Amino acid sequence: MKLSPPTSVADSFSSIVEDDDLDFNLRDGSRVAVVGGGPAGSFFSYFLLKMANAIDLDIEVDIFEPRAFQYCGPAGCNHCGGIVSESLVQILATEGIVLPERVVQRGVESYVVHMDVGDVSIESPVHEQRIAALYRGNGPREGGDAPLESFDGYLQGMATDSGANVVRKLITDVESRGGLPYLKFADGQAESYDLVAVAAGVNSNFINMLDDLTSEFEPPKTTRGYICEFKSTEKEIHRILGKSVHVFLLDIPRFEFAAIIPKGQFATVVMVGDDLDQELVHAFLNDPVVRRTFPTDTTPCVCSCSPLINLGARKRPYADRVVMIGDSGITRLYKDGIGAAFRTGKAAATTAVFHGVSKKDFEKHYWPTCRNIVNDNRVGKVMFATNAIMKNSRLTRRAMLGMASKEQAKDGAKPHMSSLLWNMFTGSAPYVEMFRGTLHPGFIYNLLLSVSGSLWPKSNKKQIKRKVA
Amino acid sequence: MVRGALGKVYKDGEDIIQQGKTGDSMYVVQGGRVEVVQKSEDGVEQHLAFLEAGDFFGEMAVFEKEVRSATVRAAGKARVLKIDKKALLTRIREDPLLAVNLLKTMSHRIRYLNAEISRHKETHL
Numbered sequence: 001m002k003l004s005p006p007t008s009v010a011d012s013f014s015s016i017v018e019d020d021d022l023d024f025n026l027r028d029g030s031r032v033a034v035v036g037g038g039p040a041g042s043f044f045s046y047f048l049l050k051m052a053n054a055i056d057l058d059i060e061v062d063i064f065e066p067r068a069f070q071y072c073g074p075a076g077c078n079h080c081g082g083i084v085s086e087s088l089v090q091i092l093a094t095e096g097i098v099l100p101e102r103v104v105q106r107g108v109e110s111y112v113v114h115m116d117v118g119d120v121s122i123e124s125p126v127h128e129q130r131i132a133a134l135y136r137g138n139g140p141r142e143g144g145d146a147p148l149e150s151f152d153g154y155l156q157g158m159a160t161d162s163g164a165n166v167v168r169k170l171i172t173d174v175e176s177r178g179g180l181p182y183l184k185f186a187d188g189q190a191e192s193y194d195l196v197a198v199a200a201g202v203n204s205n206f207i208n209m210l211d212d213l214t215s216e217f218e219p220p221k222t223t224r225g226y227i228c229e230f231k232s233t234e235k236e237i238h239r240i241l242g243k244s245v246h247v248f249l250l251d252i253p254r255f256e257f258a259a260i261i262p263k264g265q266f267a268t269v270v271m272v273g274d275d276l277d278q279e280l281v282h283a284f285l286n287d288p289v290v291r292r293t294f295p296t297d298t299t300p301c302v303c304s305c306s307p308l309i310n311l312g313a314r315k316r317p318y319a320d321r322v323v324m325i326g327d328s329g330i331t332r333l334y335k336d337g338i339g340a341a342f343r344t345g346k347a348a349a350t351t352a353v354f355h356g357v358s359k360k361d362f363e364k365h366y367w368p369t370c371r372n373i374v375n376d377n378r379v380g381k382v383m384f385a386t387n388a389i390m391k392n393s394r395l396t397r398r399a400m401l402g403m404a405s406k407e408q409a410k411d412g413a414k415p416h417m418s419s420l421l422w423n424m425f426t427g428s429a430p431y432v433e434m435f436r437g438t439l440h441p442g443f444i445y446n447l448l449l450s451v452s453g454s455l456w457p458k459s460n461k462k463q464i465k466r467k468v469a
Numbered sequence: 470m471v472r473g474a475l476g477k478v479y480k481d482g483e484d485i486i487q488q489g490k491t492g493d494s495m496y497v498v499q500g501g502r503v504e505v506v507q508k509s510e511d512g513v514e515q516h517l518a519f520l521e522a523g524d525f526f527g528e529m530a531v532f533e534k535e536v537r538s539a540t541v542r543a544a545g546k547a548r549v550l551k552i553d554k555k556a557l558l559t560r561i562r563e564d565p566l567l568a569v570n571l572l573k574t575m576s577h578r579i580r581y582l583n584a585e586i587s588r589h590k591e592t593h594l
Binding site: 051087089090091093094095096098099101104107127128129130132343346347350369372 | 474475476477497499500522523525550551552553556557560563564566567570571
């Protein structure tokens, strides 16, 4: 028997590249435009070039990003709370991507849940700092002396090291010419591309320029966020907040969710809700529970913004030669937006390199990743609706605190409520997994027990620390 | 080493995993350096390699239920991130290309071992 010659890794990859729809396959010399140089755009570019290189495919990638991430304040910022989840930190490490210490402003090892009935601190299941608090840009205004590096800038560096070009041109319009997307620029020039990856988030009007390519892009539902940076000394921020993200379940009218995140000499306050305004922000910052955790009168606000936040899915985030990734397309509900940028960016890059760039290719190979996120978000909506009901009742707030406290007091107890709170706030697990946890007989039994116990509460305002698993 | 640290900090000489013990996690070095050593049957410890930021170890435990084949300890102060087996396998199911980086490193190690065996044979012939 004659043995076939040994094949290289590149040959092995080539064999799985589909050969139908040749007109929509990337070839040597193909050009890809990536609109937006945030995490989704950079992850997409990095994986696209890495995988193209593995099969000896020579393509050109241009990232269109007007922001320069070396500037402090809005000029270099992508308006985000700046948390990289536990699961994404592990995935990045497995991919060989190690986040440098100058990018990670604080390694987080616990979440502290604050309620009017008491506080509970939930530590990382493995006693490790596996959540990264960081700045998407180069930090807030007045942060020029801080030793930090932008997360988005770091990822963009990975993409340019892989061969991507960053283009600082302003795109003014998009047309379809001969079946190819044609980008027009403010300087009057225009260029055609074989694929346009849209990673412009939900705060850009670029998507409105795509009408000539397809009319199927319906915008996703959004809500309003509020982000504010408070400045103090690194020592003081560490003294007040430690290595913990602080989240608040408070019964303030119209209040949905807020967190305070320590980042070096700054603390980031993040609020999310449909009905956010100055009055609600003021009510939150002056709530006694918040004031005892974070005295804002000694730490002035130096930078703030109110970005739109994607609440789910854009219907059909793709067309022939166009794919939408990250917040522009699909993201996780409330949590782990950077994780969703990674998943959608990599899935879109894999599809483009190994399958093609037609609508059919994206439907078959990209959409399943998006659909998993969409389906999980449906469960997430139920979880957050339940959480909203529970946080609005003093009885159930007491029951949640009581249950978590009991789990902590008893060695070997199954941490039902602690795990749920940890996963809800860190975004570390899919919502489906959290929901399954709430159907566990132990969870239901202990919650009912805790609710009945909360009808006649003892003093439970002390703060307790314990691992969750 | 403190503010922006991810993972867990190990002191110089502290064992991260031990040869012969069971384990179900792999580890990625985030900062500093770790040493891989292996005890032979006569109890003599042999240096195998130093690993630095971005390198991983303990990956065999993710794919097979065997005891650890070597001890890995901090060489100086080192920061190491633990990767959960269940979470990793779940992600590989969704994104099989995630395993390519692991395969690449394991392939390098096989190549290195083959070279070592050849060298060993040559010196003993």
